[in-house]
Amino acid sequence: xxxxxxxxxxxxxxxxxxxxxxxxxxxxxxxxxxxxxxxxxxxxxxxxxxxxxxxxxxxxxxxxxxxxxxxxxxxxxxxxxxxxxxxxxxxxxxxxxxxxxxxxxxxxxxxxxxxxxxxxxxxxxxxxxxxxxxxxxxxxxxxxxxxxxxxxxxxxxxxxxxxxxxxxxxxxxxxxxxxxxxxxxxxxxxxxxxxxxxxxxxxxxxxxxxxxxxxxxxxxxxxxxxxxxxxxxxxxxxxxxxxxxxxxxxxxxxxxxxxxxxxxxxxxxxxxxxxxxxxxxxxxxxxxxxxxxxxxxxxxxxxxxxxxxxxxxxxxxxxxxxxxxxxxxxxxxxxxxxxxxxxxxxxxxxxxxxxxxxxxxxxxxxxxxxxxxxxxxxxxxxxxxxxxxxxxxxxxxxxxxxxxxxxxxxxxxxxxxxxxxxxxxxxxxxxxxxxxxxxxxxxxxxxxxxxxxxxxxxxxxxxxxxxxxxxxxxxxxxxxxxxxxxxxxxxxxxxxxxxxxxxxxxxxxxxxxxxxxxxxxxxxxxxxxxxxxxxxxxxxxxxxxxxxxxxxxxxxxxxxxxxxxxxxx
Amino acid sequence: xxxxxxxxxxxxxxxxxxxxxxxxxxxxxxxxxxxxxxxxxxxxxxxxxxxxxxxxxxxxxxxxxxxxxxxxxxxxxxxxxxxxxxxxxxxxxxxxxxxxxxxxxxxxxxxxxxxxxxxxxxxxxxxxxxxxxxxxxxxxxxxxxxxxxxxxxxxxxxxxxxxxxxxxxxxxxxxxxxxxxxxxxxxxxxxxxxxxxxxxxxxxxxxxxxxxxxxxxxxxxxxxxxxxxxxxxxxxxxxxxxxxxxxxxxxxxxxxxxxxxxxxxxxxxxxxxxxxxxxxxxxxxxxxxxxxxxxxxxxxxxxxxxxxxxxxxxxxxxxxxxx
Numbered sequence: 034x035x036x037x038x039x040x041x042x043x044x045x046x047x048x049x050x051x052x053x054x055x056x057x058x059x060x061x062x063x064x065x066x067x068x069x070x071x072x073x074x075x076x077x078x079x080x081x082x083x084x085x086x087x088x089x090x091x092x093x094x095x096x097x098x099x100x101x102x103x104x105x106x107x108x109x110x111x112x113x114x115x116x117x118x119x120x121x122x123x124x125x126x127x128x129x130x131x132x133x134x135x136x137x138x139x140x141x142x143x144x145x146x147x148x149x150x151x152x153x154x155x156x157x158x159x160x161x162x163x164x165x166x167x168x169x170x171x172x173x174x175x176x177x178x179x180x181x182x183x184x185x186x187x188x189x190x191x192x193x194x195x196x197x198x199x200x201x202x203x204x205x206x207x208x209x210x211x212x213x214x215x216x217x218x219x220x221x222x223x224x225x226x227x228x229x230x231x232x233x234x235x236x237x238x239x240x241x242x243x244x245x246x247x248x249x250x251x252x253x254x255x256x257x258x259x260x261x262x263x264x265x266x267x268x269x270x271x272x273x274x275x276x277x278x279x280x281x282x283x284x285x286x287x288x289x290x291x292x293x294x295x296x297x298x299x300x301x302x303x304x305x306x307x308x309x310x311x312x313x314x315x316x317x318x319x320x321x322x323x324x325x326x327x328x329x330x331x332x333x334x335x336x337x338x339x340x341x342x343x344x345x346x347x348x349x350x351x352x353x354x355x356x357x358x359x360x361x362x363x364x365x366x367x368x369x370x371x372x373x374x375x376x377x378x379x380x381x382x383x384x385x386x387x388x389x390x391x392x393x394x395x396x397x398x399x400x401x402x403x404x405x406x407x408x409x410x411x412x413x414x415x416x417x418x419x420x421x422x423x424x425x426x427x428x429x430x431x432x433x434x435x436x437x438x439x440x441x442x443x444x445x446x447x448x449x450x451x452x453x454x455x456x457x458x459x460x461x462x463x464x465x466x467x468x469x470x471x472x473x474x475x476x477x478x479x480x481x482x483x484x485x486x487x488x489x490x491x492x493x494x495x496x497x498x499x500x501x502x503x504x505x506x507x508x509x510x511x512x513x514x515x516x517x518x519x520x521x522x523x524x525x526x527x528x529x530x531x532x533x534x535x536x537x538x539x540x541x542x543x544x545x546x547x548x549x550x551x552x553x554x555x556x557x558x559x560x561x562x563x564x565x566x567x568x569x570x571x572x573x574x575x576x577x578x579x580x581x582x583x584x585x586x587x588x589x590x591x592x593x594x595x596x597x598x599x600x601x602x
Numbered sequence: 603x604x605x606x607x608x609x610x611x612x613x614x615x616x617x618x619x620x621x622x623x624x625x626x627x628x629x630x631x632x633x634x635x636x637x638x639x640x641x642x643x644x645x646x647x648x649x650x651x652x653x654x655x656x657x658x659x660x661x662x663x664x665x666x667x668x669x670x671x672x673x674x675x676x677x678x679x680x681x682x683x684x685x686x687x688x689x690x691x692x693x694x695x696x697x698x699x700x701x702x703x704x705x706x707x708x709x710x711x712x713x714x715x716x717x718x719x720x721x722x723x724x725x726x727x728x729x730x731x732x733x734x735x736x737x738x739x740x741x742x743x744x745x746x747x748x749x750x751x752x753x754x755x756x757x758x759x760x761x762x763x764x765x766x767x768x769x770x771x772x773x774x775x776x777x778x779x780x781x782x783x784x785x786x787x788x789x790x791x792x793x794x795x796x797x798x799x800x801x802x803x804x805x806x807x808x809x810x811x812x813x814x815x816x817x818x819x820x821x822x823x824x825x826x827x828x829x830x831x832x833x834x835x836x837x838x839x840x841x842x843x844x845x846x847x848x849x850x851x852x853x854x855x856x857x858x859x860x861x862x863x864x865x866x867x868x869x870x871x872x873x874x875x876x877x878x879x880x881x882x883x884x885x886x887x888x889x890x891x892x893x894x895x896x897x898x899x900x901x902x903x904x905x906x907x908x909x910x911x912x913x914x915x916x917x918x919x920x921x922x923x924x925x
Contacts, residue, residue, distance in 0.1 A: 323865040331771025
C-alpha cells in the first residue's frame with residue numbers, strides 16, 4: 034500500500050497489527066482457521082475454507098485474504114471492532130480542543146446525491162454508515178455489528194447495533210435502514226446508489242435490528258459498497274422533513290452540525306450522548322479558504338488552520354520548504370479519465386477513438402504534468418494497487434497506425450477535436466491536456482482545449498463529447514467499472530454500452546474467489562482497451578499538509594476522513 | 603425662487619446615473635435571463651427533471667414576454683427584493699451587504715494609508731524635479747506600480763508569513779475582525795496604487811511649481827514652506843484627488859485578485875464565486891452594485907474637483923447646468 038506519509042492513521046496501525054505474526058500467519062503451525070470467527074458468532078461462510086487454502090498455498094496474499102473475509106462478516110483477530118476502538122482515545126483522552134480544517138464548503142442538501150467527497154467529510158462526522166472500510170480496504174462493522182451472506186451471495190443479513198440513538202433522541206432501527214435503501218432504489222432516484230445497488234431486489238425487516246437484503250445476482254462486496262460516501266444512514270423522516278440535511282442535521286455520529294454556511298464554514302460540536310467512544314476533539318471547524326491552494330499553505334504555516342484537505346503537485350515544493358507544514362502523501366486509485374462519448378460524432382467511430390489512444394503518450398503525461406509522482410495508466414481504469422487488477426500486455430504508442438486509422442475513418446488530413454476540462458483537482462489537469470495536445474499533433478490530430486471553471490465543469494462533465502474527468506479512488510476496480518461503464522448507469526459519462534461487458538461485470542461483482550475474479554477482470558479491462566473508451570494517462574499519488582500538532586490523522590485513499598481518533602499535541 | 607446653483611447640475615448628474623444603471627440592468631438581464639431553461643437548471647440544480655423545470659418556469663412567470671419579465675424584475679430589484687442565491691441559499695441582499703461593508707473597510711483602510719503617503723511622496727518629488735528625492739520616488743513608483751497585485755501578494759506572503767512568520771496568511775476574519783489579517787491585503791493595495799498617485803501628484807506639483815504665480819510669490823520673498831502649502835498644494839491636488847476617487851470603485855469591486863488570494867470575504871470574492879457558480883440572481887445584483895459604486899464615486903469625484911478648483915469647478919458645473 035505504501036503509505037509514505039508521516040502521519041499514519043489508526044486504521045493503518047490496525048492493519049499493521051493484522052499484518053504481524055498473529056494467529057493468522059500463514060506459516061503458523063496452529064493452522065490458519067484458528068482465530069477466524071464470524072462477527073455474529075455463527076458458523077463461517079462456506080467459502081472460507083477455500084480462501085484459507087489459497088492463502089496457505091500462497092495463491093493469494095494476506096491482504097486479499099483479509100479483505101475477502103471481511104466482506105463475509107468474518108473477523109480475523111477477535112473482531113475488527115476491537116482494533117477500531119483500540120485507536121480511539123478513552124474517556125480521559127477527551128479534550129476541549131478544537132481543530133480547524135481547510136476545506137471547500139460546498140452546498141449539501143441530500144447526502145445521497147452529493148457529487149463531492151469534500152462535502153461528505155463534513156457530514157461523515159455526524160452521519161454514519163452501516164460498515165466502514167479502512168485505509169487498507171478492509172471492511173469493519175459500524176452501525177451494522179455483523180453480517181452474514183448466503184452461500185450464493187444473493188441474500189445478506191445485517192445485524193444492527195442496538196445502542197445507537199439519533200441526535201434527536203430516536204433509536205436507530207431497521208426502519209431507518211429500510212428507508213435509506215428504498216430512497217436510493219426508487220425509480221426516480223437520482224442517486225448514484227441506484228446504480229451501485231441495482232442488484233438489490235428487496236430489503237426486508239426481520240426485526241427492529243435485523244435487515245435482510247435480497248439480490249438478483251451474487252454481489253461479494255456488498256458490505257464494502259455500503260461505505261461509499263453517498264451511503265450515510267439518514268433518519269427515517271429525512272424526506273418528510275424536507276430532504277435538506279444542513280437545515281435538519283439529524284445524525285447518529287459523534288458530532289452534531291452546529292453551523293453551516295456554504296462558501297464559509299461548517300462547525301461540528303461533540304455530542305455528549307454519542308453511542309460510541311467519544312472523540313478527543315470537542316470541536317471541528319471546517320473553513321473555506323477559497324480556491325488558491327498556496328494561500329491554504331500560507332494559512333497552515335501561520336497556524337490559522339491545522340489540516341489542509343489537499344495540496345496538489347504544484348504546491349509540493351512549497352509544502353516541503355514551509356515551516357509548520359508536514360507533508361502527507363499516499364497512494365490511491367485516483368486518476369484522470371479523458372473519455373470519449375460513444376454516441377457523439379466523431380467519437381462514434383471507433384477508429385477515431387483508437388487513433389487518439391494510439392497517439393497518446395501516457396508515460397510523457399505522467400512525467401511532465403505530474404512530475405512522475407504516480408503510475409502509468411493502461412486506459413482501462415483499473416489500478417495496479419487495486420486487489421482485482423489483472424495485468425494485460427502493454428499497449429504501445431503507434432503513430433503510423435493512428436494516422437492510418439484516421440485515414441480509414443475519412444480524415445487523411447487529420448481531424449479537429451475539442452477537449453473540455455475544468456481543473457477540478459488542480460492545474461495539473463490542464464498540464465496533462467497540453468501534453469496530450471502535443472502527442473496528438475504528431476498524429477495529425479489537432480486538439481483544442483476548452484478550459485472552464487471547476488464548478489462549471491461539474492455541470493457538464495457527463496455531457497461534453499470529449500472531457501477530462503477526475504475519478505476518485507474506489508477500493509475495487511470493478512466498483513469503478515460498475516459505476517462508470519455499465520450500460521445506462523447514472524455516472525456513465527462515456528455512454529459506453531456493451532452487453533458482454535455488462536454480463537462480465539455481473540460475474541466479476543459476484544466472484545468471491547480472487548483468482549477467478551482476476552480472470553474476469555482481465556476480460557473487462559481488455560474490452561475497455563479494445564473499444565478505446567478513454568485515455569487514462571496515470572494514477573495520481575495524493576498529497577496534503579497538516580500541522581505538526583496534529584496526531585493520528587487518518588489518511589484514507591478515498592479521502593474518507595474520520596476525525597474520531599485525531600488528537601492535537 | 604432660490605435654487606442653489608449646484609442643484610440643477612446635480613439633478614442632471616443623478617438622472618444620468620439612473621439612466622446608466624437602467625441601461626446596464628437591461629444588458630445584465632438580457633445576458634443572464636434570456637435563456638430561461640438555463641435559469642431553471644441553475645435554480646433547481648442539475649438533478650431536476652424536465653417536468654420540475656417546466657413547472658418552476660410556469661409558476662415564476664418565466665413564460666411571459668421578455669420585456670414584461672424585465673420590468674417585473676426591475677420593479678422587484680428597486681423595492682429591495684433581489685432574490686435568493688442559488689449557491690449560498692440565502693437572500694441576495696443580506697448576502698451582499700456585509701460583503702460590501704467588508705470591501706468598504708478594506709478600501710477605507712487602503713485609502714487611509716495610500717492617500718497621505720502618495721501625496722507626501724508626490725509633493726516631495728514634485729517640489730524639486732530632477733533632484734535625488736524625485737528620482738528615488740519615481741523609480742520606486744514605477745517598480746511598485748508595474749508589479750501586478752497577484753505577484754506582490756505572493757512576495758509579501760513569502761516574506762511576512764512564511765519566512766518571518768509575523769502575519770497570518772489568510773484574511774477570512776473567521777474569528778471576528780482582526781487588524782493583523784487586514785495588514786497584507788491593505789499592503790498589496792497600497793503598493794499597487796501609491797506609486798501611480800504619487801507620480802500624478804509629482805507631475806501636477808512640478809507643473810504648478812513652474813507657473814508664474816509661484817515665481818511671483820518667490821520674488822515677493824515668501825518662504826518655500828509657505829509657497830508649497832498656501833499657493834501650490836491646493837492647485838496641485840486637483841488631478842491626484844480625481845485619481846484617488848477613481849481608486850474607490852477599483853478597490854470595492856475590482857480587487858477580486860487581492861480578495862481571492864487572501865480569502866478575504868469581501869465583495870470581490872463574492873463576485874468571483876457568483877461567476878464561478880453561475881449564481882444568476884447574485885451575478886445580477888453584484889453587477890448592479892458595481893455599476894452603482896462606479897457611478898456614485900464618479901459623481902463624488904466631480905463634486906470634490908469642483909470644491910478644490912473654484913476656477914473651473916463650481917462655476918463650470920453651474921454654467922453647464924444653466925445653458
